[in-house]
Amino acid sequence: MPHLDHLTVIAPTLREGVDHVRDCLGLDxxxxxxxxxxxxxxxxxxxxxxxxxxVIAVDPEAAQPVHPRWFGLDEAAQVRRDWDAGRRLRTWVAQTPELDAILGRTCPLLGRSRRVSRGDRVWSFGVRDDGALPLDGLAPCLIDWGERGCPAPAMPDLGARLASLVVEHPDPAEVERRYGDLGLTGAITIRAGPRFRYEAVVETPTGIRILS
Known part of the structure; x- marks a missing residue:
């Protein structure tokens, strides 16, 4: 079953994203x-x-892809509006070894499988044909890391631990239904709120911090 892999801050520039995380968590x-x-x-x-x-952003030194970028990053004006409105922790990614089967059942909602790489690591990722976030970020993107698995265990450990991921929404029952239909698992708290937003509660060396 798909389960939480990583949280994604979508930033207008990479520096703004890194600075935001530093302000929230006290970590570089x-x-x-x-x-x-x-x-x-x-x-x-x-x-x-x-x-x-x-934290992800458009690379100003990279060539324009022949297809839409993931995470809605081609829509620079919308990314900026979301950022200025405080919608910075915008979505999350769920890991599954059954990526093709799930995308086959849910396309076009969660997109089609695309090959993506970073350095010597190659994986498969569900990207919509228009590059947009599924359900404006309410539904996660899906990833299959392949045989090498998730890279998190090999990352430097700065003492941060995710205590909980909270999704606020005006209709919590609708979120629960959506997640149930997708077979999502993991420790995600759904609660009522005036608008859709995410909040990550993170344990850090300096105490509990909130990232949103």
Whole structure:
């Protein structure tokens, strides 16, 4: 069953994203790498076990991909609006070895499988034909890391641990239904709120911090 793999902060620029995480968690995220197929790059922070946090943005030095970028990053104006409105922790990614089968059942909602790479690591990722976030980020993107598995255990350990991931939504029952239909598993708390947003509760060396 698909389960939580990583959280994603979608930033107008990589520096803004890293600065936001530093302000929220008091930690400097190490650089991750570049994704030549998507024209993006990232920083990564291990959150314990096989879970991590990603800050991702368009790589200004990369060539324009022949297809839409993932995470809605081609829509620069919308990324900026979300960022300025405080929607920074925008989505999450679920890991599954059954990527093709699930995408076959849910396409076009969760997209089609695409080959993606970072350095010497290659994996498969569900990307919508328009590059948009599934359900505006409410539904996770899906990933299959392949035989090498999730890279989180090999990341530097800065002492951060994910205590909980919270999704706030005006209709919690609808979120539960959506997640149930997708067979999602993992420790995700769903609660009522005035608008859709995510909040990550993270244990750090300086205490409990909130990332949103």
């Amino acid at each position: 995220m190490p650089f991750g790498g570049r994704h030549p197929e998507m024209g993006t790059y990232n920083h990564l922070l291990r959150l314990g076990g096989d879970v991590f946090l990603e």
